[in-house]
Amino acid sequence: QVQLQESGPGLVKPSETLSLTCAVSGGSITSRNWWTWVRQPPGKGLEWIGETHQVTGTTNYNPSLQSRVTLSLDKSKNEFSLKVNSVNAADTAVYYCATTSLSTTWGGPWGQGTLVIVSS
Amino acid sequence: QSALTQPASVSGSPGQSITISCTGTSSDIGGHNYVSWYQQHPGNAPKLIIYDVSSRPSGVSSRFSGSKSGNTASLTISGLQDEDEADYLCSSYRTSRPSYYVFGIGTKVTVL
Numbered sequence: 001q002v003q004l005q006e007s008g009p010g011l012v013k014p015s016e017t018l019s020l021t022c023a024v025s026g027g028s029i030t031s032r033n034w035w036t037w038v039r040q041p042p043g044k045g046l047e048w049i050g051e052t053h054q055v056t057g058t059t060n061y062n063p064s065l066q067s068r069v070t071l072s073l074d075k076s077k078n079e080f081s082l083k084v085n086s087v088n089a090a091d092t093a094v095y096y097c098a099t100t101s102l103s104t105t106w107g108g109p110w111g112q113g114t115l116v117i118v119s120s
Numbered sequence: 121q122s123a124l125t126q127p128a129s130v131s132g133s134p135g136q137s138i139t140i141s142c143t144g145t146s147s148d149i150g151g152h153n154y155v156s157w158y159q160q161h162p163g164n165a166p167k168l169i170i171y172d173v174s175s176r177p178s179g180v181s182s183r184f185s186g187s188k189s190g191n192t193a194s195l196t197i198s199g200l201q202d203e204d205e206a207d208y209l210c211s212s213y214r215t216s217r218p219s220y221y222v223f224g225i226g227t228k229v230t231v232l
Binding site for chain 1: 123154156158164165166167168171172177209211213216218219220221222223224225226
């Protein structure tokens with residue numbers, strides 16, 4: 001059964017780059033086509049960040065974040081990554097990686113999430 | 121960009137039925153049937169409970185049901201149980217240029 005685990009620094013300084021990795025275990029990253037990152041600011045709702053297709057390399061981003069976000073996928077390492085440039089306090093959130101076997105929604109599995117705080 | 125609109129909280133007694141609304145626009149909920157609902161307990165990742173307006177993933181209780189009318193989707197929980205106390209978030213696909221997924225702000229369900 002595929003499991004996802006996010007990792008990365010829990011504290012990032014304003015204006016720097018946030019970098020997170022999603023490690024896939026229990027199966028291959030090629031077992032699912034679409035992979036996504038979603039974030040949740042403390043006490044708030046979810047915000048979709050973007051998605052990438054493991055076969056075609058197609059990547060789609062939330063237009064509100066598109067200028068600062070990069071998603072990448074490394075099949076050899078069985079992992080999926082997120083970079084957010086020029087972070088500020090509004091980027092403080094729990095970051096989740098997820099995948100799906102459904103075509104119209106993010107059915108999972110999801111990672112447990114990792115909290116990233118942007119602060120000096 | 122605006123999120124989908126949900127009530128902040130809904131409550132009910134064990135055994136009762138409750139309904140949570142999720143209002144969007146003709147560019148998302150009203151434009152197709154890509155509406156999902158997630159259940160999220162504190163400190164946990166979201167769990168998909170409804171997709172494509174009214175479909176349930178394998179293993180999800182039949183007490184959860186979904187529907188849609190115009191730009192508003194609804195989630196009904198029948199026979200409310202203590203373990204249903206959680207946050208519920210709706211989601212849809214906004215068909216703007218570019219298209220992207222959008223979520224609701226979440227509804228806290230309290231079992232009295």
